[in-house]
Amino acid sequence: MLKKLSIAAAIAVLSISAQAQTANPIYVGADIGSTKVDGLTDNKTSYGAFAGYKFSENFAAEVAYRQLFKTDVGPVSVDGTQTAVSVLGIAPISKEFQVFGRLGYNQLKASASFAGRSGSGTDSGVLYGVGVQYQFTANIGARLEFQKPASDTKNFSAGVTYSF
Template sequence: MLKKVAVALTLVAAFASAQAQSNNAFYAGADIGNTKVDGLDSADKLSYGIFGGYKFNDNVAAELNVRHLAKWNSVNVSQTGLSVLGIVPVSKEFSVYGRLGYNNLSASASSGNTTVTASTSGALYGVGVNFQVNKEVGIRAEYQRPASDTKNFSVGVHYSF
């Protein structure tokens, strides 16, 4: 699956490089949110993360993210994802986007001197809205499905450079 995503990103990059590029194509940001896993209600659901990407044009971007999804007792769950974003500008400041990518979910549990880790990989998808405050700063809200039983809603801010 990771190879397919890498090939898709390469094709998108090759296509987009032929088109005129806008200023401030690179961006980086941080978000905070809430994670829900089906069947696990007694959890610290706070999520937070960082992300960075490259906007090829007004309609396509590639993004890498790292996020702490949640903590249940002594179990920490984190996410690393690589995605392509399809962007639809609604106005000069406002846009909606869809996300399709690949992510790795890692869990680690500690008890005494013993730490156990596990991970799984799979599809990542989501939808979001973005409001561009000015040329450099934007605010976004997003709903993601990092796994079939996991939902994450986050709000974030990003800076384009």
């Protein structure tokens, strides 16, 4: 009898733990930030959106799109974007506060236009970053993040997340 009761208690504890970790596994978010590209004289405003799935308390996967920068280099207008897929390793510090690391793959696209003519080019490679997230409620959070989408590009952003 004691053995059956112990097994039942263990199953109940594990199921409660599993429910707590995956209560809101799907999330979306938006961010605004600053991008620095080597060779450009100043930082440029960035903004983006992302969606993710949290597999457990410690791992998530995300897809994202970000407008990295828009700038004019003399008479040439240049627009840089990022499309990315990544895995996040998450270390909960408390119930509300998390630190995360990002490793992924991204495609960068630069489009330029001058006197009615335009052209574009792409580059792809490894994306990595680190950040912190604070959960105000079970559904709403805020994050700060540093990303390195290319060897000559850095992005720092602040965003909000909504889990459902």
